[in-house]
Amino acid sequence: MTQQNGNDNGNNGETGPRSSEANADSNIAGLAQRGKERFKKHILSAGPRIVIPIVVIALVGMGVWTAFYTVPSDSVAIVQRFGKYLTEVPPGLHIKLPLGIDVATIVPVKRQLKQEFGFATPGAIDRFQSPGPIDAKRETQMVTGDLNAALVEWVVQYRISDPVKFLFEVRRPSETLRYVSESVMREVVGDRTVDEVITIGRQEIESEALTKMQALSTKYAMGISIDQVQLKNINPPEPVQESFNEVNQAQQEKEKLINEARRDYNKVIPLAEGEKDQRIREADGYRLKRVNEAEGDIARFNALLTEYNKAPEVTLRRIYIETLQEVMPSVKSKIIVDERTRSILPLLNLNSQKRDQP
Numbered sequence: 001m002t003q004q005n006g007n008d009n010g011n012n013g014e015t016g017p018r019s020s021e022a023n024a025d026s027n028i029a030g031l032a033q034r035g036k037e038r039f040k041k042h043i044l045s046a047g048p049r050i051v052i053p054i055v056v057i058a059l060v061g062m063g064v065w066t067a068f069y070t071v072p073s074d075s076v077a078i079v080q081r082f083g084k085y086l087t088e089v090p091p092g093l094h095i096k097l098p099l100g101i102d103v104a105t106i107v108p109v110k111r112q113l114k115q116e117f118g119f120a121t122p123g124a125i126d127r128f129q130s131p132g133p134i135d136a137k138r139e140t141q142m143v144t145g146d147l148n149a150a151l152v153e154w155v156v157q158y159r160i161s162d163p164v165k166f167l168f169e170v171r172r173p174s175e176t177l178r179y180v181s182e183s184v185m186r187e188v189v190g191d192r193t194v195d196e197v198i199t200i201g202r203q204e205i206e207s208e209a210l211t212k213m214q215a216l217s218t219k220y221a222m223g224i225s226i227d228q229v230q231l232k233n234i235n236p237p238e239p240v241q242e243s244f245n246e247v248n249q250a251q252q253e254k255e256k257l258i259n260e261a262r263r264d265y266n267k268v269i270p271l272a273e274g275e276k277d278q279r280i281r282e283a284d285g286y287r288l289k290r291v292n293e294a295e296g297d298i299a300r301f302n303a304l305l306t307e308y309n310k311a312p313e314v315t316l317r318r319i320y321i322e323t324l325q326e327v328m329p330s331v332k333s334k335i336i337v338d339e340r341t342r343s344i345l346p347l348l349n350l351n352s353q354k355r356d357q358p
Contacts, residue, residue, distance in 0.1 A: 063098035070094075074110040078163055079103070085168065107163035112227060115178055117185070118153030119232070128174035141237075142186055148194035149240075153232040156181050156213065158224050165223030173222045180220075181229075184212045198234050206231055 070093050071077045077089040079096060080103045089104065096102035113126065118140035120130030131139055140151040158177065160166050166173050188209045192201050210229040217224045236244040308315040 059099075065098075066100075067095050067098040068093065069096060069104050071104075071106060072108070075106050075108045076163055077104040077106055078167055080105070085164065088163065105167060107160055107166060109160045109163055112157055112159055114155055114157045115174070115181065116153075116155055117178075117181065118151070126174070128178060131178075139182055142189045144189055144194040144197055145191050146193040149237045150189065150194055150197055151233075151235045151237060152185065152189060152197070153234070154181075154185060154209075155228075155230045155232060156226065157228040157230070158226050160223060161225040162223035165221050167223075169221040169223065173224065176220065176222060177217070177224060180216050181209075181213055184209050184216065188212070194236070202231050202234075 069077070071089055071091045073091045075091065077094065079086045079089055081097065081101060083103075086102070094104070096104055114129060116124075116130050118131070118136055120136065124130045130136075140153055142150050142152050144150055156177070170176050188205050189197055192205065197205065206229045210226055213229065214226045217226060235241060304315065304319070
């Protein structure tokens with residue numbers, strides 16, 4: 001018995017704080033229960049004289065609380081009375097009929113909204129902005145015009161241009177816009193090759209997709225204005241991505257070699273054309289020179305011929321003397337021999353006389 005009491009005392013010592021907390025909780029619960037019973041007793045004993053005013057005060061307070069509402073600066077409010085459209089309210093503090101008679105729906109008409117396809121931005125408030133995990137993979141899988149597969153990610157930025165149509169003409173317009181955008185993107189990508197989709201055709205795809213999305217939004221009276229369609233990542237499927245990257249590297253190497261060849265071409269060809277033009281100009285100059293010289297010789301010959309016809313002997317002698325004046329200075333050894341002499345002794349050595357002169 002003594003040992004058993006000791007064990008009990010030990011257990012009580014280990015669980016003392018827990019027992020005190022449990023006692024405190026039971027005391028609070030008991031106080032709450034007693035207060036609740038007293039409140040019911042007073043209400044029942046007082047009868048309708050107290051219940052009715054309390055209900056009226058509660059209704060009035062609830063009515064005042066639900067009568068005032070605030071519209072943000074970038075939005076408008078569409079007010080419905082018993083579910084029927086009533087009016088459009090600008091930003092600011094406003095009053096409506098309380099207790100659910102009037103319902104004000106805030107529509108952000110000045111805010112740019114967006115929808116993402118194939119990826120999701122963390123912390124997005126709009127549940128239609130980003131796709132689910134299954135939809136993200138399905139949305140990106142597309143087939144191009146040359147029957148190749150591609151994973152396309154894009155973003156659609158839009159505004160609510162007509163809040164009445166946005167709320168009442170189409171059921172779930174944001175979700176409808178996702179379907180419209182996916183349909184249009186599949187159509188546009190399917191009209192082009194995979195090379196155009198990945199490289200040179202991105203801008204054309206964005207422009208055409210924007211035009212078609214806006215046309216369908218107008219046709220369906222969605223009250224939405226498409227601002228921009230922007231392509232993000234475009235990749236081949238994972239099983240062929242490595243091979244596709246090798247093909248892209250080969251094409252880039254090809255473009256590099258073509259650019260280097262064009263650089264050498266642009267460097268050599270203009271130089272050769274410049275040399276060609278220079279040679280042509282030199283030939284034209286030489287031609288003009290020879291033609292002018294020939295024409296000058298012809299004019300000189302004609303002038304000499306005219307003078308020769310007038311006095312042949314005088315002209316002949318003059319030409320002879322002028323020719324000797326041109327020829328003799330270039331001759332080194334000059335020996336003048338009289339044609340009537342019979343020996344070589346009578347000569348005139350002009351060179352020796354020239355060297356003897358100071």
